[in-house]
Every structure is written in structure tokens, then in C-alpha cells.
Amino acid sequence: MTLTPNALCFGDGLPGAGAPCHVVLSADGLRLIPPEGSPLVEESIAFSALSVAAGGLDHDHLVLSWTSGTLPRTLYLKDPALIVAFRRTAPPELTDSLERAAEHVRRARHNHRWLWGSAAGMVVGLGLLIWFGSDLIVDWAVARIPIEWEQKLGEAVYQDALSKDTVLKEGAAVGAVLEMTQRLTDKIPHNPYKFQVSVVQSPVVNAFALPGGYVVVYTGLMKKAESGEEVAGVLSHELNHVLQRHGLERMVKMLGLAAVVSIVVGDQQGLIGLAKELGLNLVTLKFGREQETEADVTGIRLLSDARIAPDGMIGFFERLSEKDKARVELFSTHPMSAARADRLKAELAALPKRSPEPFTFDWKTVQESLAKAEPGK
Ligand SMILES: [Zn+2]
Known part of the structure; x- marks a missing residue:
């Protein structure tokens, strides 16, 4: 059975654009299942070995890092359902950094709103200039x-x-x-x-x-x-x-x-x-x-x-x-x-x-x- 990839893995020896893989959650960690022919090897990673941060352009990805043997690995989770499941399953020692990640997301969203607000303000300003007769x-x-x-x-x-x-x-x-x-x-x-x-x-x-x-x-x-x-x-x-x-x-x-x-x-x-x-x-x-x-x-x-x-x-x-x-x-x-x-x-x-x-x-x-x-x- 081929599992649909729901995450991207980055690290030494992996493609620059990331290696697709499938992540399954369990009570004590996650299991990383690579598709056939992938340079990745199937492995289980304990929650205790992971560190968590927010990532992606919109800061809506979860970025998990660990060391596989001697190789540093980074896993990008984008699937919202998987992220929610991860947050529910993860132990309290990971919660702090997860909350920090969530705060990061909130701040990023706020900044976006501010940016759009400024753009709207500029458009209104342009309109006002026209009304006040800027030839x-x-x-x-x-x-x-x-x-x-x-x-x-x-x-x-x-x-x-x-x-x-x-x-x-x-x-x-x-x-x-x-x-x-x-x-x-x-x-x-x-x-x-x-x-x-x-x-x-x-x-x-x-x-x-x-x-x-x-x-x-x-x-x-x-x-x-x-x-x-x-x-x-x-x-x-x-x-x-x-x-x-x-x-x-x-x-x-x-x-x-x-x-x-x-x-x-x-x-x-x-x-x-x-x-x-x-x-x-x-x-x-x-x-x-x-x-x-x-x-x-x-x-x-x-x-x-x-x-x-x-x-x-x-x-x-x-x-x-x-x-x-x-x-x-x-x-x-x-x-x-x-x-x-x-x-x-x-x-x-x-x-x-x-x-x-x-x-x-x-x-x-x-x-x-x-x-x-x-x-x-
Ligand atoms: Zn005339």
C-alpha cells in the first residue's frame, strides 16, 4: 500500500526541494514512512527527541527538527488536520514551544492585516488626492x-x-x-x-x-x-x-x-x-x-x-x-x-x-x- 505523502523532509543527502514522506502519529512519537525509492529511511522519532517551531511563508506550517543518527533532519507539516493531531498528542514538554509557535502565527496574521490595512489606506489616500484635484x-x-x-x-x-x-x-x-x-x-x-x-x-x-x-x-x-x-x-x-x-x-x-x-x-x-x-x-x-x-x-x-x-x-x-x-x-x-x-x-x-x-x-x-x-x- 502506498501512503499519500503529508509532509516534506529536509536535510543532508535529501533533495533541495525536500523529500516527500508520510507521517503517522502514535502515543510516544511519530513514524516517518518514505515512499518507495526515497533516499529517506523509515524511522520512529520519540517526542522527546523533537523540537518544534512555526514555519512556512504564512507561518502556518509546523517545523519539527531532530537528529537522525548523526544527520540533522527537518520535517515540514502543512496539513492542518495533521498539525491539530500533533498538538493533541504531543506531551506537555513540547507544549511550550508549540504555544510559542502559535503565538508566532497570530503575530504574523496580525502583521498581514496591518499590511493589507496600509494598502487599503494608500488606495483611499489616492482617492482623496483625486478628489482634492491632484491633476x-x-x-x-x-x-x-x-x-x-x-x-x-x-x-x-x-x-x-x-x-x-x-x-x-x-x-x-x-x-x-x-x-x-x-x-x-x-x-x-x-x-x-x-x-x-x-x-x-x-x-x-x-x-x-x-x-x-x-x-x-x-x-x-x-x-x-x-x-x-x-x-x-x-x-x-x-x-x-x-x-x-x-x-x-x-x-x-x-x-x-x-x-x-x-x-x-x-x-x-x-x-x-x-x-x-x-x-x-x-x-x-x-x-x-x-x-x-x-x-x-x-x-x-x-x-x-x-x-x-x-x-x-x-x-x-x-x-x-x-x-x-x-x-x-x-x-x-x-x-x-x-x-x-x-x-x-x-x-x-x-x-x-x-x-x-x-x-x-x-x-x-x-x-x-x-x-x-x-x-x-
Ligand atoms: Zn472651450
Whole structure:
């Protein structure tokens, strides 16, 4: 009969990984029965010859030591039933060291709990840092979001947002916006996005950009503009919100730790679900002041690179904020302050002087087509 090994024996002349053997307990000691072909010899060891300690990585093994002839031997018991049986059978002179072993185990367990407690504390600390706005952690997490995730997220929100709107498919306004987009995106180095810009028929004076490169311009905004350059200014600002991943930064900041965890473990659906659950509306998402400044500055540089007169952007914002501030939705997400105008003008002054190249469309014709499509408004 072959007995299943329930212990490992270590010592001189034995394999480094230990020699498996079977241990049987009796009233005065234990019997060590090696399997066939083992370098171990079968022997009986009296309790009085043994010393006991706790061992193993979790300190949940019993380690028995004795001298077999002249050879020191160590036996590792891992089977909990065998350990319990050993403790019951062992004589009082071994109990002390057994109790010390048990105490060792308790202390080790306590240390483990403390370690896990510290790890949990660190996670909570990380969460708090995010809540208190450590942009470093937000940046770190956002940099780990793959472009494909961003596109899926943006596309879902985009289709949802436009489901009740009239999206213009053709005509002078669509042609003009496509030309502006082409001129601008041609000048973006290493552009990972495939920008999709839609013209939506609506009196709303607004434009917005979603993660992944989905941009919406309302005809209401185009009607207020006195030139294609003014619309291109807003468009350039919006494209730069996408390029700087401002929407994602905002999203991760608002969703907090749960978003970071989803990103780190690669749970794309979790991230999108989280955003939906919290009713996070990316369309009306308000960017931070720093993000607006960044989009302004990089936006005006992109206009200059694309040879589109960059002062149109400033003029448009200033005129709208003076004339119809209350009715311009764009200003609910993009408040126009004197400081913002000054910052834009300073950036414009610092840009290399480039002669602008006009668009191929006639802005008057574009506006007439919009008036025809939406008469009386
Ligand atoms: Zn903006």
C-alpha cells in the first residue's frame, strides 16, 4: 500500500526541494514512512527527541527538527488536520514551544492585516488626492486611456446627443465647415484623431467637442458670425479641447478613483457605464479655466499655422459677449472675460506674422443658404 505523502523532509543527502514522506502519529512519537525509492529511511522519532517551531511563508506550517543518527533532519507539516493531531498528542514538554509557535502565527496574521490595512489606506489616500484635484494623477490615468476607448465613448455620446437633431448633410454651410476642418487638421502634427464635424440646424449659438474627435457646430453660431474666420476660430478652439484630451481629464476628475481603477484594470465598459450611471453629460461639461486658456492658446496657434486670420476668433468672442451675452449658450461653458481677451491678444501679438489665405467659399452665400434652410429665424 502506498501512503499519500503529508509532509516534506529536509536535510543532508535529501533533495533541495525536500523529500516527500508520510507521517503517522502514535502515543510516544511519530513514524516517518518514505515512499518507495526515497533516499529517506523509515524511522520512529520519540517526542522527546523533537523540537518544534512555526514555519512556512504564512507561518502556518509546523517545523519539527531532530537528529537522525548523526544527520540533522527537518520535517515540514502543512496539513492542518495533521498539525491539530500533533498538538493533541504531543506531551506537555513540547507544549511550550508549540504555544510559542502559535503565538508566532497570530503575530504574523496580525502583521498581514496591518499590511493589507496600509494598502487599503494608500488606495483611499489616492482617492482623496483625486478628489482634492491632484491633476498629476488625473493626467497619469488619462494618459492610459487608449484612443479607441475614447472614440467609442465619444461616438456613443455623439449619437445620443444628435438623435433628436437635424444634422445637415450637404449645402454651403456643410461645405464651409468641412473646408475649415480640413485646413486646420492638415496642420496638426501626429494627429491620432479622425475628426468628425457636424453642422446641426438649431438657433442655439454654440459649438462643442466630445472625446475622440466628435465636434458639433450649430447653425445659430454660424448665423452670428461675420466671416468664415470667426467660425474657424471657434472650431480651432474646440479641436484643441479634443487634442489636449480635456473632456477625458474632466471626466476622470469627476468620476474619481473608480474611473482610475477601471482604466488601470482595462475595463472599458466599466468606465463608460460609470459615466452613464453618474449622469455625466459630456455635452454640457464645463471645462476648467486652465483648460480654456490652453485651448485658446493652442487654438490661435493652429489658426496661424493653417494661415487662417487668427484675429477672427477674438473679434467673434468679444462681439458676442458685448451684444448678446445672455442668449449665447457658448458663454455658459466659455465665459468671456477681459482677462481671457487680453491673454488671446497677447498670444496673437507673439505669433509670427503670416499672411492669411482666404477660404474658397463666400461667407455671404453660406449665410444666405442658412437663412433659406431656416426662414424667419
Ligand atoms: Zn472651450
